[in-house]
Amino acid sequence: MSSITRATVSNSVLFHEVAEVVASGHRVEIMGKGNSMFPLIRGDIDKIVLRKTDDRSIAKGNLLLVKLANDNYVLHRVKRYDTHTVTLQGDANLRGVETCRREDIIAEAVEVIRGKKRVTKGSFAWKLFHLLSQQPYWIRRVVLAVWRRVCR
Amino acid sequence: MKLKLKEGCVVRKVGNDSVIIPSSGENLNMMRMIKLNSSATFLLEQIQKGEFNRDELVQLLMDKYAIERAVAEKDTDAFIAKLREQSLLEPTTL
Numbered sequence: 001m002s003s004i005t006r007a008t009v010s011n012s013v014l015f016h017e018v019a020e021v022v023a024s025g026h027r028v029e030i031m032g033k034g035n036s037m038f039p040l041i042r043g044d045i046d047k048i049v050l051r052k053t054d055d056r057s058i059a060k061g062n063l064l065l066v067k068l069a070n071d072n073y074v075l076h077r078v079k080r081y082d083t084h085t086v087t088l089q090g091d092a093n094l095r096g097v098e099t100c101r102r103e104d105i106i107a108e109a110v111e112v113i114r115g116k117k118r119v120t121k122g123s124f125a126w127k128l129f130h131l132l133s134q135q136p137y138w139i140r141r142v143v144l145a146v147w148r149r150v151c152r
Numbered sequence: 153m154k155l156k157l158k159e160g161c162v163v164r165k166v167g168n169d170s171v172i173i174p175s176s177g178e179n180l181n182m183m184r185m186i187k188l189n190s191s192a193t194f195l196l197e198q199i200q201k202g203e204f205n206r207d208e209l210v211q212l213l214m215d216k217y218a219i220e221r222a223v224a225e226k227d228t229d230a231f232i233a234k235l236r237e238q239s240l241l242e243p244t245t246l
Contacts, residue, residue, distance in 0.1 A: 017171070018182060021162060027179045049179055 015073045015106065018050065018065070022107045027051045029113070036090030037063075037075065039147045040119065040129040041112055048075065049111035058086060058102065061130045062121075063109035066100040074098055075109055077133055091133045094141055155209070155232065156202040156242040163200065169193055172240060186238060191217065195231050199241075206232060 014030075021028055028050050032041040041048060050065055057064065058081050065075045066088065076088035079097060086105065089097045110121045119125045132143060157163070160175030170193040172186040188196055191213070198204050198212055206228060213224040235241050 013166075014182065014185075017164065017166075017173075017185070020164070021173065021180060021182075026162065028173075028182050029176055029179045030182045047183070 011073060012071065015065070015067070019106045022050055022052050025052060027110075028107075032075075032112075036092050037077075038092040038144070039132075039151070040091055040126075041075075042114070042151075045114075047113040048109050049113065050107035051110050053105055053108045057108040058105070061133070064088060064105050065107045065109065066098070067104045067106060068098055068100055073106070077130070089133075091129065092144055094137055094144075154202055154205055155199045157196070157199050157235075158240050158242050161240060163196065165193075170196060172196070174238065174240060184238070186240070191227070192231055195228065199235075 018028055018030060029047050030050065032043050032046045032048050034043045040046075053064070058078065060078050060080065062078050063075060064078060064086065065073060066086070067073055074088065074090070076090045076093075076098060079087045079089045081087065081102075085099050085101055087097050087099045112119045119129070132140065135143070157172075158175070160180075162173045162175075162180055164171050164173065166187075169190060170188045172188065173180045173182060174184045174186070175181065176184070194216055195209055195213065198209055204212065209232075210221065210224045210228045213219065213228055214221060217224075219227075232241070
């Protein structure tokens, strides 16, 4: 009996597939999970477009999908980098950061689909969210708190 | 009429099974990934060749799995219906 079903796969299988497909040159769409990239990405609401990384992907402020040493996957913003490692932080994470090796980078996010609107890398809105992520701790804390209340 | 998989879709092997990743404009939509078992994978491989119509697929399935025509027809029809439901067949083949 032939069977064709909507694939329900674990995160590890999904991201393995994402890595393979992106590496072959395709752009892919995935659903945002969690709220660590709020307000740019709202978990289970906004979609993220990923593409293969290039020479300019590892740069401060870019959004990278990476595999961490504990086998978890995160899509966060580059905070700093050196020749071997990249340190990332979620826009809504006021303190915590993650570090990975350069070879653990899977893809770069280049667009966020928020309903009918698209926030594309390089656009005014994209730069605005980046600007917010660069603000001092207390400014981000206030802005995020207000934004969350408004979005409730 | 020959059946053909919609252009832009990507088919990938996962063990003995396969997944189809539908295209969504210029992107592949990982959220609409479709999983196929081995017999559905066999049918899909034939459809990818773009050389077979429904009746030929039924015959291929009978030959491959040594099953009766009625079973093969039911299986093939269900498979094609699922592909159509997910908009994975070229419109010209509908």
